[in-house]
Amino acid sequence: MxxxxxxxxxxxxxxxxxxxxxxxxxxxxxxxxxxxxxxxxxxxxxxxxxxxxxxxxxxxxxxxxxxxxxxxxxxxxxxxxxxxxxxxxxxxxxxxxxxxxxxxxxxxxxxxxxxxxxxxxxxxxxxxxxxxxxxxxxxxxxxxxxxxxxxxxxxxxxxxxxxxxxxxxxxxxxxxxxxxxxxxxxxxxxxxxxxxxxxxxxGDVAFLNLPDFHVDHLVQYGLFALLGIVAAVIGVGFSRFLYAVEDACDWLWRGPEWLRPAIGGLLLGLVLLALPEMYGVGYPVLEKATGGGYAVGFLLVLLAGKMLATSLTIGIGGSGGVFAPSLFIGAMFGAAYGIGAHDLLPGTAGPVGAYALVGMGAVFAGAARAPITAVVILFELTGEYSIILPLMLAIVLATATSRLLSHETVYTLKLRRRGIDLDGPAPGARIGSQQVGTVMEPLPPPLPSSTSLPDAADLLSLSGHGVLPMVDEAGAYVGVVTAQAVAEALAEQPQAAPARVGQLAEPSAVVVADQPLAQALHALLSAAGTGVPVLDRAHGEPVGWLSHQSALRAVQAHAATA
CATH class of the missing domain: 1.10.3080.10 (Clc chloride channel)
Known part of the structure; x- marks a missing residue:
């Protein structure tokens, strides 16, 4: 601490x-x-x-x-x-x-x-x-x-x-x-x-100074929901465009790397000359857009210009973040969307600035897929609690849509392009590349869900695992039961304790036999007890057991053959 x-x-x-x-x-x-x-x-x-x-x-x-x-x-x-x-x-x-x-x-x-x-x-x-x-x-x-x-x-x-x-x-x-x-x-x-x-x-002031926004009509929630879905497409598109421009810069440049930012700076200078609003972070432009200071056409020009200017800055070797550009892009799109909504539904759409603010969070959520951060940071940056409900709605929909469109985020895509999997083993690691199915142990005898609590406690104590898989009356896998859950249930008042262990079933972490061991270790380390069931990917039924001991044996076997 x-x-x-x-x-x-x-x-x-x-x-x-x-x-x-x-x-x-x-x-x-x-x-x-x-x-x-x-x-x-x-x-x-x-x-x-x-x-x-x-x-x-x-x-x-x-x-x-x-x-x-x-x-x-x-x-x-x-x-x-x-x-x-x-x-x-x-x-x-x-x-x-x-x-x-x-x-x-x-x-x-x-x-x-x-x-x-x-x-x-x-x-x-x-x-x-x-x-x-x-x-x-x-x-x-x-x-x-x-x-x-x-x-x-x-x-x-x-x-x-x-x-x-x-x-x-x-x-x-x-x-x-x-x-x-x-x-x-x-x-x-x-x-x-x-x-x-x-x-x-x-000073203790909100980072962005924006007017008050309120949601005055239920129809606006539908408009904000649609905004979140489209914003996710823009966020994912920004990620892809960013690295496409970086690839183009890598392909074009043949000189020394230390000179690349200076020569590439000429291209960036041309963009700034045509659209000087792109200079630096651009918060004044963002604030003006949320206040309704630009027409729809120019808002879309600013959106495209920011994508190009940011991608070019990174592509030529510049150093800076993509969070603020994603907010900028979201504000331009949200403001343009809000103007369109206001023209179509002038009596119910509400203020344009509200859509700009929600667009900021939704595009960032679509690009970074960090919904909690997106909600909290937009609230703190603006101090606008009055719009928290549509903000949460749009950001959750943007996150879900982004997950459907792309496995990677704007942050992880950079590493994936270099062949790095954050969930995989580090280069040269002694463990991680093996499949779980090659190192797992036999599956412990599962507990029937109809087992009484005292009998379940005896079986758990004899197993040595602290957790066992559970099956229902038909023999279908329903989850796991832990020794801690059984002990806590037995310590309750008799009338409060469940009669059968099936009521204590918990979903297990998803570990499948053809999964790399490095990915499964995250689930193993966070699981209760000494192991987790290994499932068959096709049917979802347990086929083995992954324990800390089996993972350590994989290290020993690798060292013996190295």
């Missing part, structure tokens, strides 16, 4: 430095605190160039951050979150400390010189690197190391966006993928500590 507070303080301080660097470099390259607030204007430092300075700004920025990333920390390139997810899943939470410094400078230079990316990816990687470094200095266990990495990510998000709850759920939903009391407590401490530092530096 003490280390979590220290990591939170470090992440909070890092976010202050990071935002100061962004503002400083933005002023140096554009002459404005945020060029997107006054797009098309000239740079007062070089007034003779007029708006044409945006052609040179990305080139100069690329000449600075390109060699920096190439020489000191190649993992600082791109949007950062996938690298943190990989470090937690397969590298024991180990992240080089130099990543924090390089990522701060490279991302600030990218955004300050016109790169159309966000701040969340860099600050997650910066905070995570701080957590990993502290974990190595204090020689904590691997599990605690991963937790400190998550604390760094939570603290970075919390301080940067004044969103302490969103920081916690971002870390647990995307970085660790686990929800338990220890992880929640540690990330909350880090998030609160970082938020206190962030609020002292930036």
């Amino acid at each position: 003490v280390l979590a507070v220290v990591v939170g303080a470090g992440a909070g301080g890092g976010s202050v430095v990071f935002r100061w660097c962004i503002e400083t470099f933005t002023r140096l390259f554009s002459g404005h605190a945020d060029y997107a607030a006054s797009p098309g204007s000239g740079n007062p430092y070089v007034p003779w160039l007029g708006p044409w300075f945006v052609l040179l700004a990305p080139v100069l920025g690329g000449l600075l951050y390109g060699p920096l990333v190439h020489r000191f920390a190649k993992e600082a390139r791109g949007h950062g979150v996938p690298e943190v997810m990989l470090a937690v899943a397969q590298h024991g939470g180990r992240i080089s400390p130099k990543v924090a410094v390089v990522k701060t400078l490279a991302s600030a230079l990218t955004i300050g010189s016109g790169g159309s990316v966000g701040r969340e990816g860099p600050i997650v990687q910066i905070g995570s690197a701080l957590g990993s470094t502290l974990g190595r200095l204090t020689k904590v266990t691997e599990g605690r190391m991963k937790l400190l990495v998550a604390c760094g990510a939570a603290g970075g998000i919390a301080a940067t966006f004044n969103a302490p709850l969103a920081g916690v759920f971002f870390a647990m939903e995307l970085i660790t993928g686990t929800f338990n009391a220890e992880a929640f407590g540690a990330t909350v401490l880090a998030s609160v500590t970082a938020s206190v530092i962030g609020r002292a530096a930036f």
